[in-house]
Amino acid sequence: MKKGIKILKVLVIVILFIMLLSAVSRLVEPKYATELIEGHFISEYYNEEKNHEVIFIGDCEMYSNISPMELYKTEGITSFVRGTPQQLIWQSSAILEETLTYEKPKVVVLSVNCLKYDKPVSEAYNRLTIDKMKWSKQKVDIILSSMTEEESFLSYVFPLLRYHARWEELTQEDIKYLFDSKENTYNGYLMEKDIRPVENLPTKRELSNYQFGDICYTYLDKITKLCKDNNIELILVKAPSVYPYWYEEYDKQIENYVEKNGIRYINFLDIIAEIGIDYSKDTYDSGMHLNLTGARKLSVYFAKILKNDYNLTDFRDIANVSAIYKKKLEAYNKAVLEN
């Protein structure tokens, strides 16, 4: 009896300290609400009604350039951009896998920009993609495959181990968004309205190696197989970003791959005029990403391709979905009009 009470006392203390440390951990974790907002993108999907027929996966070339609201407005397509900064191909693969546990889209669009990287780039980018992801087998996979040498798996399980030093720099944001963060995207699209025209086009700088890494092909194969197994049409796209330079050697490898696997590839850089993009006013950072006007043009153009070629539903006529999108559009249109 005495021993039992002793054990009970210890248990109570352990639980109390775990609660205390969890609370501190929650407090010091970055909220990604008003600073480094890209870190919150991955989690915005979880609150969504899972009725998307098109899922976009990739890095900033997806979340800055494609606006699902425009796809809906133009053709009634429901879509979501599951984009995160510097998303690597194995991260894209796991994110697609995770998405498929929630819903089965008709089309998956993958940005090919990630094929350039066959190694984890930096801890900071990893954090922006992984931190706010829900725990799942896919999250474990992403962590294990993305960790740089300085990182440890435990610091993802217990964020306090990574962010403890933030006690010195806590702001009101950390209190305000302690339990709930701010949504910053419109179905995964990050709206930027500034204009910063392209001044110089990048010149081609010779690289020592243009070959995509083996690991990139392994994960591209995995994505292709996942889509085939689930009867999903996979489209590979290169966004119309003039920076960084996109090499013909990259394109050739992708063309070979899509030919072998019966997949579609669209390089929007080749059809800039057709889309109507004007780099003197459609970019907010001298050509790396499109601004709102550029993204609208690209999205309207892409919406037509998707509608014509992929037998997608026009959800504007479906009451329960259109009701949801009505609210979304109101917020989106309001943001478009805001200065």
Next chain:
Amino acid sequence: MNLVSESFIWFMIITTILYYLSPKKVKKYTLLMISVITLACLGWENLAYILFSTISTYLAGLCIEKGKNKKAILIGTVGINSIILIIMKIVPYINSKPEFNLIVPLGISYYTFQVISYLVDVYREKYSAERNFFHFALYVMYFPYLFVGPINRFDQIKQSLIKEENKKFNIESFYEGILKISMGFFKKLMVVSRIHVIISTITGDITTYTGAYALLAMILYSIDIYADFSGAIDIVVGFSKILQIQLTANFNLPYLATSINDFWHRWHMSLSRWFKDYIYIPLGGNRKGRVREYINILIVFTVSGLWHGANYILWGILHGIFTIFDRLRGDKKRNRPISIVVTFLLVSILWSFFIWPDTITSLKMIGSLFTTFNYVDMFQNVLQLGINLQNIILLLGCIILLVIIALNKSYLEAKMQNADITVKCTIVFLLISIILIFGWYGIGFDISQFIYNKF
């Protein structure tokens, strides 16, 4: 592997589980096996050198006991092991060719000192040679003390290391061990890491930071090296406590010493005793007159300086000279608080040879204490030394806490012994929580190796 790394934490957890899951007769072999595997994982050369030392000393011990050519065997075995140690110590200093990269085996100083003490003791017939090779191997290769010591004597540690009785998991030992380990982490991650930043700033600019800044660096380094070294020992001793292995004590409130002579009875005690028993006494100790006694002291401290590295010879000699002064003064009555302060300042000034990269710079910095009086400037610029006000306050708080704990050590230990389990758990968890939240570790913080790792 670093004692405050995730890998060492896993090492401790896995070792503890395997140790207590092993049947009582197998526990010591489990420990030996884990030590061998860990050493091998850290590089085969680590294992090769230590195996050579273990096997040569084990065989030499048996031969010495048989009595034939015992002196020659002793000199030969001690000589070979010492030469290996000396080569490992000297080569990195004189080697100018980067392609000739000698890997210094982990803990070579500590296990070489242990095997020498064993052989000499067997030669002196203090105890008999160990017959069981595995018992002896565990004495030499017990992994945790290869990092920073302490230097254990075979007769003192044998029972605790290899005994089979009363080795059931014990919650009291576990608690004491965890508390000790937590204190080690506290010293390293709360105190040492912050002080390092200030010292690096000061040593990074030897033209600006002289005088008062140099004195600040010296005082802080005294705290730094104590917290660093005793913190590492706390982790090793604490982990051993969990396994119910009692290691030799290495510190006894060294900064409460009233003289340099007293300091060396309190600082790195296992090394001081080793030097006394195996160098000072064989040289004649104080048995051959005053002059020989003082020469012997100087020899011992010079060797001690050399053991720390070629840059520290002068440091060793100066400690020797001050120890001789103490002996010359004899037992004259001293004012205790003043003696403590003077000794602390003297020890701090002598640490200069560890702070600045070479002897000349260290001497210049000591000289600047008497020529540059920039105390006002230092107090005005204290926030420019690499850490902000919050961290300075936190650092001061931690140092005060350590001082309070040190001054009330026996009282606190007695209190804790009788304390309720809830109090004990709360203290450990509180300590762990403070370290987890305020400790400097992880990405962005350079948790450098413990200072005494390199010796």
